Amino acid sequence: MQSSSSHPAPPTHQMTYSLRRRLMLVLDAVMTLIVLVVGFSVGAIVYNIERDAWRNRQREAATSAARAVETFLSGIQSHLDLVGILDRVYLSTHSEDLEALLQQNDALLEIVRANANGDVFAGAYRDSPVLANLFTVPQSTWFLQARRGMPYFGKVQISADDTPYLIMAVPTPEGDVVAARLRIDLLWDIIAGVQFGQTGHAYVVNLEGEIIAHPDREIVLDYTRIRLRPEMQAALEAPNNEWYGAYTNFAGQDVVGSTVALARGEWIIFTEIASAEASVTAVRAIIAIGGGILLISIMLSITINYLMKSLIFDKLRILQDGAAQIGSGDLDHRIAVPQRNEIGQLAAAFNEMAIQLKERETELARARDEAVEASNFKSRLLANVSHDLRTPLNAMMGYTEILREGVHGTLSETQLRISERVMVNAKRLLNMINSLLDQAQIEAGKLKLRFQPFSPHELLVESQTIMQFAAEAKGLDFMLEIDDDLPEMLMGDVQRLQQIIINLVDNAVKFTQEGSVQIRLFQAAPTYWAIAVSDSGPGVPPEAQQYIFEPFRQLDGSITREQRGVGLGLSIVKQLAQMMGGAVDLQSKIGKGSTFIVKLPLILPYEDTHD
Amino acid sequence: MTVTIGVVLVSSFGCTPTPDTPVTLILRDWEDDLSPEILAAFTTETGIQVSNVPYTAQEEAVAELRAGQVCDVLVLESQLIPALITGGLLAEIDYAQIPNYKYISANFRDMAFDPGNAHSVPYSWGTTGLVVRTDLVEAPISRWSDLWDARYAGKLMGWNLHRYMIGLTLKSMGYSLNSQSPDELEVALLRLVELKPRISLVDWEAAVSAPYLVNGDVIIAVGQADDALVGRQTNPAITYVMPEEGAILWGDNFVIPAASPHKAEAEQFINFLLRPEISAQIMNETYYWLPNDEALKLIDPELRANPEIFPPLERLKNAEILLPLNSRGEALYADVWERFLAAD
Numbered sequence: 001m002q003s004s005s006s007h008p009a010p011p012t013h014q015m016t017y018s019l020r021r022r023l024m025l026v027l028d029a030v031m032t033l034i035v036l037v038v039g040f041s042v043g044a045i046v047y048n049i050e051r052d053a054w055r056n057r058q059r060e061a062a063t064s065a066a067r068a069v070e071t072f073l074s075g076i077q078s079h080l081d082l083v084g085i086l087d088r089v090y091l092s093t094h095s096e097d098l099e100a101l102l103q104q105n106d107a108l109l110e111i112v113r114a115n116a117n118g119d120v121f122a123g124a125y126r127d128s129p130v131l132a133n134l135f136t137v138p139q140s141t142w143f144l145q146a147r148r149g150m151p152y153f154g155k156v157q158i159s160a161d162d163t164p165y166l167i168m169a170v171p172t173p174e175g176d177v178v179a180a181r182l183r184i185d186l187l188w189d190i191i192a193g194v195q196f197g198q199t200g201h202a203y204v205v206n207l208e209g210e211i212i213a214h215p216d217r218e219i220v221l222d223y224t225r226i227r228l229r230p231e232m233q234a235a236l237e238a239p240n241n242e243w244y245g246a247y248t249n250f251a252g253q254d255v256v257g258s259t260v261a262l263a264r265g266e267w268i269i270f271t272e273i274a275s276a277e278a279s280v281t282a283v284r285a286i287i288a289i290g291g292g293i294l295l296i297s298i299m300l301s302i303t304i305n306y307l308m309k310s311l312i313f314d315k316l317r318i319l320q321d322g323a324a325q326i327g328s329g330d331l332d333h334r335i336a337v338p339q340r341n342e343i344g345q346l347a348a349a350f351n352e353m354a355i356q357l358k359e360r361e362t363e364l365a366r367a368r369d370e371a372v373e374a375s376n377f378k379s380r381l382l383a384n385v386s387h388d389l390r391t392p393l394n395a396m397m398g399y400t401e402i403l404r405e406g407v408h409g410t411l412s413e414t415q416l417r418i419s420e421r422v423m424v425n426a427k428r429l430l431n432m433i434n435s436l437l438d439q440a441q442i443e444a445g446k447l448k449l450r451f452q453p454f455s456p457h458e459l460l461v462e463s464q465t466i467m468q469f470a471a472e473a474k475g476l477d478f479m480l481e482i483d484d485d486l487p488e489m490l491m492g493d494v495q496r497l498q499q500i501i502i503n504l505v506d507n508a509v510k511f512t513q514e515g516s517v518q519i520r521l522f523q524a525a526p527t528y529w530a531i532a533v534s535d536s537g538p539g540v541p542p543e544a545q546q547y548i549f550e551p552f553r554q555l556d557g558s559i560t561r562e563q564r565g566v567g568l569g570l571s572i573v574k575q576l577a578q579m580m581g582g583a584v585d586l587q588s589k590i591g592k593g594s595t596f597i598v599k600l601p602l603i604l605p606y607e608d609t610h611d
Numbered sequence: 612m613t614v615t616i617g618v619v620l621v622s623s624f625g626c627t628p629t630p631d632t633p634v635t636l637i638l639r640d641w642e643d644d645l646s647p648e649i650l651a652a653f654t655t656e657t658g659i660q661v662s663n664v665p666y667t668a669q670e671e672a673v674a675e676l677r678a679g680q681v682c683d684v685l686v687l688e689s690q691l692i693p694a695l696i697t698g699g700l701l702a703e704i705d706y707a708q709i710p711n712y713k714y715i716s717a718n719f720r721d722m723a724f725d726p727g728n729a730h731s732v733p734y735s736w737g738t739t740g741l742v743v744r745t746d747l748v749e750a751p752i753s754r755w756s757d758l759w760d761a762r763y764a765g766k767l768m769g770w771n772l773h774r775y776m777i778g779l780t781l782k783s784m785g786y787s788l789n790s791q792s793p794d795e796l797e798v799a800l801l802r803l804v805e806l807k808p809r810i811s812l813v814d815w816e817a818a819v820s821a822p823y824l825v826n827g828d829v830i831i832a833v834g835q836a837d838d839a840l841v842g843r844q845t846n847p848a849i850t851y852v853m854p855e856e857g858a859i860l861w862g863d864n865f866v867i868p869a870a871s872p873h874k875a876e877a878e879q880f881i882n883f884l885l886r887p888e889i890s891a892q893i894m895n896e897t898y899y900w901l902p903n904d905e906a907l908k909l910i911d912p913e914l915r916a917n918p919e920i921f922p923p924l925e926r927l928k929n930a931e932i933l934l935p936l937n938s939r940g941e942a943l944y945a946d947v948w949e950r951f952l953a954a955d
Contacts, residue, residue: 119928135927136718136860139934141726155727157720158713160904167721208727223706 020313024305031297039290047282054256054278055244057196062260062271065194065202069213070263072107072190077151077170079105080180083113083122084172091122098124109165110181113172118143131167131179142169146177153266155210156184156220164188164220166212187213188220199274204267205232212267219251226250231270235259241268246275315343323350331358375443382440389433397426435568438499439551442575449493449579453605456486456521456529459497463519466498467505474509477516486523491603496576497531503569504533504596512537515593528582529602534595540588549574549584573598634876635660637682639672643817644686645884646896653883659876667814676700681870683877689724689862690774692731693935701730702867708878711885716902719862724935731864732881735899738858738922738930739775742834744824746848752831755783755854759802764809768820768832771812773948774933775833775859776803782856788931791940800947804954817897818842824849836919837898851919857929858922 079101083091091098091113102108102124112123112131118138123129137143145152146169154167166187169179187204192215194202203214209227214220226232229250235243241261249255249272257272315337322335331354337347404411404419411419441447460480471478501519508517515536524530540548547553551571573596574584581601588594638645642665650661664682666672673691676682677700687695695701706712709732719733743752749762758767758779769776778788780799790796811829813819818841820832825845832838834851842849865884867877883889890906893899900920907915914920936944 130717133924134718135924135930136722136932139722139724139860139932141721141723144723154721157717159717160714162713208729225705 020308023308024301027304028301031301035290035293035297038293039286042289043282043286046285047279050279050281051256054197054273055258058200058244058256058258058271058273059260061194061196061200062202062258062269065191065271066260066262066269068190068194069187069204069267069269072187073168073262075105076107076168076180076182079108080111080168080170080178083111084170084174084176084178088113088115088121088174088176095122095124098122102126107183107186108180109183111178112180113176113178114143116147116175116177125181131181142167142179143177145169146171146179147175152179153206155206155208156212158221162221184213184220185217188215188217191215194271196271197273197277199277200271201273202269202271204269206267207236224250231257231259235268235270246278312343315339315347319343319347319350322347326350326354326357331361379440379444382436382443387437390430390437393426393430393433397423397430400426435572438572439568439575442572442579447576447579449496451491451493451603453489454492454494454497455489457482457488459494459501460519460521462498463501463505466502467509467517470506470509471517474512475514476509476512479516479518481518481520481522483520483522486521486529487602487604489605490529491605492580492600496580500573500576500598501531501533503573504531504598507569507596508533508535508537508594511535512593523602524597524599525602527602528599530600531598532595534593536593539590539592540586540594541590545586545588548586570596633658633660634873635662636684636873636876636880638663638684638686638880639666639682640684640686641665641817642667644897645893649884649889649892652889653880656883657876657879659873659879661880676868679870681872682868683871683873684880685866685868686734686863687731687866688933689722689731689864690933690935692864692866693724695866696725696730700869702869702871702874703729704732704867705874705878708875709882709885711882711887714885714887714890714903714905716904719902722932725864731866732885733902734863734865734884735893735897735901736860736862737835737837737900737920738853738860738927739779739833739835740851740853740858742820742824742832742838742842742849742851744827744830744846744848745850746846747827747830752852753855755779755856757854758783758810758831758833759806761809763830766828766830767806767810768823768829768834769806769810769812770815770833772815773944773951776812776951777944777947778859778933779833779854780806782854782859782931785856788857788859789934789936789940791936791943793943796943796947800950803947803951807951807954821845821849836917839919840898840917853922853926853930855929857931858926860927860930860932862932 083098083101086097098111102111109127110123110125110129110131112120114120114137120132120134120137123132125132134140142152142154149171151171152167152169156164156166158164164184166182166184167179168182169177172178191202191204191213194200201215203219204212205226206212209225209229209232211220211224211226214224231243231245231247231249234245235241238259241259244256244258246254246256249257253272254275255272256275256278257270260269260271261267262269318337319335322333322337325333326335333354334351335347337344400419400422402408404416404423438447460482464478464480468478505517505519512535516534517536518532518534520532520534522530522532549570552567553571570584577584577598577600582599585597585599586594587597636659638650638661640663645663650663654660666675669687669691672685673687673695676685676695677698692701712728712732715733719736721727725731741752741755741757745751747766757763758769777796777799780803781790781795782788784795784798784802786792786795786799790799818834818838820829820834820838821842823829824832824838824842836851839849839851865881867874867881871877884893885903887903887905887909890901890903891909894901894906894910895914898914898920907921
């Protein structure tokens with residue numbers, strides 16, 4: 001297991017959504033909703049209260065304006081009525097009375113009385129006798145209407161010198177008509193005096209929609225008419241001409257207005273106040289309260305955000321990082337979340353887990369070391385023991401050889417045979433010991449290969465010499481083949497190559513009852529050559545093909561059963577081949593025989609490459 | 612984008628006249644009333660053309676208006692206006708466009724035929740009375756009844772206008788000029804028929820009777836002050852007499868048909884004519900009395916002093932204006948006139 005001193009950065013998994021962001025969004029949405037709802041509710045309430053307050057104020061102003069106008073008009077009418085009551089004869093002879101009457105009211109410019117035929121027989125004037133000099137009286141609307149019994153209010157007339165006047169006429173009990181020319185600018189002064197709030201004002205309109213009086217004189221002098229305007233229509237249709245509403249007036253201003261009819265029913269008074277002023281308190285309320293709530297909710301949002309961050313999300317982050325750190329192998333890392341809450345508990349659990357893992361790791365390391373130790377011990381033992389085993393064996397073989405050579409007397413047939421059996425078995429034992437030693441050496445990593453130039457041909461011949469006897473003893477054909485394209489000289493460890501061939505052939509002979517054993521040397525690829533040992537034996541089942549190369553394993557899977565040998569042959573072949581930079585391959589089919597192919601790198605001797 | 616440009620181009624070539632296309636106002640008036648110089652002066656000042664399509668009788672113009680003829684300014688007598696107002700054929704005047712209205716005399720504002728002058732602006736006024744060859748009469752002529760004086764039979768001239776002829780007959784008998792009493796009208800018919808063989812009736816024209824008075828074919832004619840003025844240029848003995856029973860007061864007014872496409876320009880034209888200098892000029896030229904107080908100060912002083920054109924107040928006080936009749940009255944008068952014409 002690899003353990004490095006610098007731990008790699010913990011992998012960051014992509015988050016598809018952030019819990020924190022979602023919570024904040026929900027919180028903000030709820031706050032906004034609250035602000036809006038409260039703000040608008042309060043605004044609406046205040047707006048309505050304000051509206052009602054203004055409505056009352058306006059109605060008051062309108063009523064007082066109406067009263068002022070009515071006072072103005074009734075003052076004049078009373079004078080006209082008085083003139084109407086006076087006796088005709090008296091009036092026509094006492095013009096000074098009319099003069100005096102005229103002086104009593106500043107609004108009167110002229111006052112006349114005409115009989116039913118339209119003849120003006122009495123009059124007084126301030127500026128000029130306009131009405132008195134009319135010769136079209138019988139055709140005039142004021143005369144005809146008053147003579148019919150209806151008081152008449154003319155519309156504003158402008159004379160050549162830009163003074164505005166108005167003709168008013170009333171019937172008399174005797175069927176005469178009293179008419180007066182009025183200074184309308186006095187009425188204008190009354191109307192201009194109607195003010196309430198900052199923008200509240202009033203103006204007078206007759207039933208035809210003609211503006212009679214307005215704080216701005218020019219509007220009247222321009223003959224401004226509003227008959228077709230919606231507010232005029234509404235006022236005309238309302239009962240008693242009393243109406244209240246919000247609209248855009250003829251001057252283009254957004255206003256809240258109310259109308260009141262004059263008791264005489266000829267004129268309507270409009271009182272208007274700019275919409276902005278009528279809702280200024282409501283606007284302020286909305287701004288103040290809405291602003292306050294907004295402020296509070298922002299602060300609340302910030303606070304909650306901060307708390308969530310420091311109590312939950314930051315700790316979560318530490319937990320996250322710590323877990324990743326531990327997960328990537330740093331088992332000494334401890335997650336620093338000391339809080340005694342849920343997150344703290346989770347962190348403690350992680351830390352506990354890290355401790356556990358660490359202990360396990362230590363145990364495993366120890367076990368591994370022990371195993372390695374054991375294995376090394378085994379190898380060393382094997383090497384030593386093998387050596388100790390070999391010495392007496394060599395001695396036995398040596399002495400037996402001496403006997404066989406007849407150095408101490410010629411041996412009989414039977415003695416020769418017996419001694420031969422001793423030699424054969426001794427050799428066999430030696431082989432087994434050698435195999436064990438080789439295996440131990442290879443496992444201990446102590447086997448060394450000696451590369452030297454050799455002739456494949458000679459190798460083959462040597463093999464034949466060694467193995468032919470064994471093969472023929474079993475009645476098997478022994479064939480050798482060497483390809484022509486194989487180079488004459490190669491580099492390799494001859495001794496070990498020999499060992500490979502002997503092991504393979506030995507195996508082949510061992511397992512083949514009849515048929516043949518073949519050794520073939522050939523060039524397998526441009527950089528590889530191969531030794532192929534084939535037999536016509538029973539073949540190796542597929543499931544066995546894996547484990548037969550393992551040390552101490554025999555074909556039936558058991559370990560070192562009663563078969564000859566120690567079960568190391570194929571394992572040594574494989575390991576040697578691998579050490580040489582090659583590999584072993586088995587091609588086998590049940591009943592068809594087996595072919596072991598050892599592929600080895602083709603290395604030419606130094607001299608040969610410089611031919 | 613190209614579509615928008617195309618639409619804008621097409622619409623700018625469209626029907627409604629753009630400010631670049633000169634507007635021509637169609638004026639309907641008596642033939643020789645407003646002089647071409649005055650019309651030209653207006654065009655010079657505003658770029659608006661005025662084209663006079665005259666009528667021979669105002670009833671003809673009214674009939675054509677009802678038939679759908681389009682014009683912009685119409686000169687009509689007061690009694691013809693109420694029916695057109697109730698018929699919705701006349702536009703409401705926007706006096707914001709006619710500030711010169713302030714010069715109009717109080718006498719002629721807010722009269723019964725058009726309360727508040729909502730649909731008409733007074734143009735010219737005058738009286739109708741008798742125009743007399745004072746050198747050819749036996750005794751001074753001063754009454755409508757003098758027409759029935761047998762001495763002047765055959766030397767009389769009247770107008771082919773039923774309201775005037777029936778009206779003066781009513782006046783001569785002391786009745787109202789606008790009487791709608793069937794009894795009074797019956798009596799008037801009888802009296803008028805009496806006059807028929809002795810009087811020749813002509814279609815009205817400005818100063819139509821002047822030439823006949825000058826050559827003596829006519830001694831007494833129904834006429835106006837300008838008849839006498841024109842006649843006097845040749846024969847100084849021709850005078851205008853306001854009858855004692857009461858002259859007939861008539862008034863011509865400007866009206867704008869509701870169907871006029873150039874209402875604003877029409878109002879501009881009327882305002883121009885009401886300008887004191889222009890009204891004074893018209894008075895100097897036509898000898899008509901324009902009820903413009905400021906203009907009166909600017910006219911030819913000799914004209915101003917002429918009592919025929921500007922009669923004194925007392926004389927005016929028993930003048931009676933022609934008022935519109937109700938439908939029953941119209942029928943009565945029409946019947947009377949028919950029977951008068953049929954009589955021999």
